[in-house]
Amino acid sequence: MSQYTAFTEQDALAxxxxxxxxxxxxxxxxxxxxxxGNLNMVFRISNHTGTSVILKQALPYAxxxxxxxxxxxxxxxxxxxALIAHSKVCPEHTVKVLDYNxxxxxxxxxxxxxxxxxxxxxxxxxxxxxxxxxxxxxxAKTAFYYSDFYLDAQEKKALVAQFINPELCQITExxxxxxxxxKHERNNYPAQLQPLVLELWQDDALKTAVAQxxxxxxxxxQSLLHGDMHSGSIFVDAQQTKMIDPEFAFFGPIGFDLGSxxxxxxxxxxxxxxxxxxxxxxxxxxxxxxxxxxxxxSEFARQFTQLASQHTQDVNFQEPAYISAFIQSVIKDAVxxxxxxxxxxxxxxxxxxxxxxxxxxSARLDVQQQTINLGxxxxxxxxxxxxAQSLKAVLSSLLN
Amino acid sequence: MSQYTAFTEQDALAxxxxxxxxxxxxxxxxxxxxxxGNLNMVFRISNHTGTSVILKQALPYAxxxxxxxxxxxxxxxxxxxALIAHSKVCPEHTVKVLDYNxxxxxxxxxxxxxxxxxxxxxxxxxxxxxxxxxxxxxxAKTAFYYSDFYLDAQEKKALVAQFINPELCQITExxxxxxxxxKHERNNYPAQLQPLVLELWQDDALKTAVAQxxxxxxxxxQSLLHGDMHSGSIFVDAQQTKMIDPEFAFFGPIGFDLGSxxxxxxxxxxxxxxxxxxxxxxxxxxxxxxxxxxxxxSEFARQFTQLASQHTQDVNFQEPAYISAFIQSVIKDAVxxxxxxxxxxxxxxxxxxxxxxxxxxSARLDVQQQTINLGxxxxxxxxxxxxAQSLKAVLSSLLN
Numbered sequence: 001m002s003q004y005t006a007f008t009e010q011d012a013l014a015x016x017x018x019x020x021x022x023x024x025x026x027x028x029x030x031x032x033x034x035x036x037g038n039l040n041m042v043f044r045i046s047n048h049t050g051t052s053v054i055l056k057q058a059l060p061y062a063x064x065x066x067x068x069x070x071x072x073x074x075x076x077x078x079x080x081x082a083l084i085a086h087s088k089v090c091p092e093h094t095v096k097v098l099d100y101n102x103x104x105x106x107x108x109x110x111x112x113x114x115x116x117x118x119x120x121x122x123x124x125x126x127x128x129x130x131x132x133x134x135x136x137x138x139x140a141k142t143a144f145y146y147s148d149f150y151l152d153a154q155e156k157k158a159l160v161a162q163f164i165n166p167e168l169c170q171i172t173e174x175x176x177x178x179x180x181x182x183k184h185e186r187n188n189y190p191a192q193l194q195p196l197v198l199e200l201w202q203d204d205a206l207k208t209a210v211a212q213x214x215x216x217x218x219x220x221x222q223s224l225l226h227g228d229m230h231s232g233s234i235f236v237d238a239q240q241t242k243m244i245d246p247e248f249a250f251f252g253p254i255g256f257d258l259g260s261x262x263x264x265x266x267x268x269x270x271x272x273x274x275x276x277x278x279x280x281x282x283x284x285x286x287x288x289x290x291x292x293x294x295x296x297x298s299e300f301a302r303q304f305t306q307l308a309s310q311h312t313q314d315v316n317f318q319e320p321a322y323i324s325a326f327i328q329s330v331i332k333d334a335v336x337x338x339x340x341x342x343x344x345x346x347x348x349x350x351x352x353x354x355x356x357x358x359x360x361x362s363a364r365l366d367v368q369q370q371t372i373n374l375g376x377x378x379x380x381x382x383x384x385x386x387x388a389q390s391l392k393a394v395l396s397s398l399l400n
Numbered sequence: 401m402s403q404y405t406a407f408t409e410q411d412a413l414a415x416x417x418x419x420x421x422x423x424x425x426x427x428x429x430x431x432x433x434x435x436x437g438n439l440n441m442v443f444r445i446s447n448h449t450g451t452s453v454i455l456k457q458a459l460p461y462a463x464x465x466x467x468x469x470x471x472x473x474x475x476x477x478x479x480x481x482a483l484i485a486h487s488k489v490c491p492e493h494t495v496k497v498l499d500y501n502x503x504x505x506x507x508x509x510x511x512x513x514x515x516x517x518x519x520x521x522x523x524x525x526x527x528x529x530x531x532x533x534x535x536x537x538x539x540a541k542t543a544f545y546y547s548d549f550y551l552d553a554q555e556k557k558a559l560v561a562q563f564i565n566p567e568l569c570q571i572t573e574x575x576x577x578x579x580x581x582x583k584h585e586r587n588n589y590p591a592q593l594q595p596l597v598l599e600l601w602q603d604d605a606l607k608t609a610v611a612q613x614x615x616x617x618x619x620x621x622q623s624l625l626h627g628d629m630h631s632g633s634i635f636v637d638a639q640q641t642k643m644i645d646p647e648f649a650f651f652g653p654i655g656f657d658l659g660s661x662x663x664x665x666x667x668x669x670x671x672x673x674x675x676x677x678x679x680x681x682x683x684x685x686x687x688x689x690x691x692x693x694x695x696x697x698s699e700f701a702r703q704f705t706q707l708a709s710q711h712t713q714d715v716n717f718q719e720p721a722y723i724s725a726f727i728q729s730v731i732k733d734a735v736x737x738x739x740x741x742x743x744x745x746x747x748x749x750x751x752x753x754x755x756x757x758x759x760x761x762s763a764r765l766d767v768q769q770q771t772i773n774l775g776x777x778x779x780x781x782x783x784x785x786x787x788a789q790s791l792k793a794v795l796s797s798l799l800n
Contacts, residue, residue: 148615148618148619153566153569153570153573153618154566154567154570156618157564157566157569158564158566160564161561161564164557164558164560164561166553166554166557166558167554169553169557170553170554173553177716178714178715178716181716182715204719204721205721207716207719207721207722208719208721208722208725210716211716211717211719211722212722212725214714214716214717215548215717215726218548218553218556219548219620219621219622219651220619220620221619221621222619251619314614315578315582316577316578316581316607316610316611316614317611317614317615319604319607319608319611321604321605321608322607322608322611322612325608325612326615
């Protein structure tokens with residue numbers, strides 16, 4: 001790692017001109033940095049004909065905190081290798097890696113051009129009819145082809161070791177499962193929520209369920225997860241959906257990715273109560289979000305079942321009753337992880353713009369109360385949920 | 401590994417004289433090889449005053465099959481490191497490693513002298529009053545101190561990677577979970593059992609339960625297991641109990657070790673129906689075996705609860721309700737793994753002397769039918785079993 005230097009725009013431009021093979025040596029290029037995350041620099045380099053590329057560099061510290069919070073550059077390897085692994089089985093919905101440079105922690109990526117980050121688009125009340133189907137396709141394929149259903153045990157164990165990602169997993173372990181359920185300096189919520197938060201901290205049944213979800217997150221390497229499947233990790237337009245940024249990738253419980261995604265849909269659902277004034281317009285957007293959620297869960301189940309029925313290599317796992325029980329347990333897990341996403345995005349350190357950019361304080365507080373209550377109720381309903389249909393029934397009763 | 405050579409008795413003697421620090425350079429030593437396993441050479445070296453030591457060498461192939469079945473020598477590393485890891489938390493019940501030589505795949509071990517292998521002793525109807533308590537102590541301590549309750553996640557993940565043991569796990573995956581449930585050339589049972597075996601192969605509920613146990617074996621790294629906790633891996637006498645031979649060690653579901661051990665107790669229980677003619681004598685031995693089984697389960701639960709209540713580091717896992725639910729799930733898993741041990745030792749490749757040395761064929765067949773039926777019934781009762789008490793109730797009804 002001795003060769004590492006943090007890139008300026010000039011460095012990025014020179015690197016891409018030399019290495020990408022997309023540009024001639026003397027053509028004028030444009031470069032700007034637009035990383036809005038905390039851990040990386042992201043450069044977009046383009047020429048005047050519109051050819052463009054993304055260069056992402058991991059920083060050795062968290063950008064928002066500065067050099068006092070060191071982070072290993074190995075996460076660039078994890079991200080590049082996870083994207084390559086997921087592209088092998090689902091190129092349709094995975095951003096393409098053009099090159100990876102371990103010494104400089106650089107990933108050269110296809111530029112997704114005019115596609116939009118899902119979170120921003122949903123906050124503008126945009127709808128994407130294919131989103132649920134596409135995400136389900138990505139989740140089912142990446143989950144199945146890196147699971148014990150498909151991989152030989154020796155090959156899978158080698159991959160589990162390759163993707164051991166303790167530093168970034170630790171962030172999730174703390175921010176998802178620990179902090180929001182006790183007094184912690186990293187928590188971040190308005191004083192008006194304190195009574196509701198105290199009530200949650202005293203809810204032993206909830207804390208036991210959260211402990212079980214954390215235990216699975218720590219010790220259930222079912223498949224190679226994206227690890228950070230929120231609405232900020234998804235590029236969309238009317239035709240396409242592309243997953244980006246899997247630097248939290250590791251072998252974990254399949255329900256975690258599915259739960260994170262549907263958790264973000266429900267965060268946006270609740271946020272729209274404070275975002276869209278017109279009742280019809282709001283109901284239309286919320287109905288779209290719920291439809292997307294149900295499509296994701298039902299299509300994930302349908303497609304995983306199909307893949308497992310046709311392509312399972314392990315003789316023990318070919319039993320239809322086993323496949324069905326497995327998917328039910330994934331959906332149950334997903335409901336639990338979805339609930340923890342709702343809670344941690346309201347009480348914990350990292351919030352979502354969906355809620356935080358609601359200008360009216362009282363409307364914002366209403367939304368925050370709703371996400372906390374919805375999370376608490378959902379986690380306790382998880383035992384009753386085993387498919388898209390039962391999830392729909394529970395959500396109908398909780399959201400009305 | 402270029403320095404590796406398979407040791408003769410002369411090599412073993414010379415090595416120990418030079419390296420052990422137990423003997424002077426010129427004193428006459430005695431050496432004999434007595435390995436009865438398939439994968440290793442085991443030498444005992446002693447002087448005339450009774451000082452003695454064990455030297456174990458892994459062979460690069462399975463001894464019974466010859467050089468055509470290659471095996472990695474890395475299992476000597478796994479065995480040495482697992483013994484050292486378990487000795488750190490439970491020296492009372494772990495054989496002591498004096499030295500480990502990776503190039504020669506050699507482990508120098510304390511000689512356990514006049515202690516006996518449990519299987520042989522039980523086949524002589526010997527009873528060991530402290531056995532259940534000792535095994536529970538070993539299982540609770542090794543399970544707790546290498547679990548997510550105690551270890552920091554980063555430290556645990558490094559250990560999980562260190563103990564990835566695909567080659568030996570594969571043997572278990574095949575012999576425990578796959579072969580016995582379908583036609584396979586490695587299976588080994590008398591023709592008279594064919595109707596019962598066919599019935600088992602058509603039992604879909606059983607096969608689904610076995611698939612779930614295999615999935616947990618593959619992808620549930622709860623703690624650092626012994627991995628081969630049968631009665632041949634335990635040295636006993638009236639005062640002491642020592643675990644040996646953890647070359648199958650890996651991070652897996654805690655219930656696997658507990659289940660393997662109680663499965664072996666039940667194999668011996670059934671075998672005694674064909675071994676001990678005198679009814680009183682037989683009942684006494686069988687009552688002792690059941691008492692040992694119940695002590696193991698109840699003491700394991702009691703001690704794990706105590707360790708978890710007092711020493712759990714992870715804030716999420718300190719909830720008493722979570723600790724209790726965790727132990728219940730371990731016991732349920734153990735019942736399942738116990739059942740697969742009963743079945744695989746009867747239908748699969750590797751049998752136990754407890755049954756195979758019953759001279760009378762008809763008595764032996766009766767025992768084999770009993771172990772298969774007991775395994776089938778137990779696996780389906782696992783959902784009703786969550787503690788020593790409920791296990792006792794189920795076993796009472798199945799064994800009478």
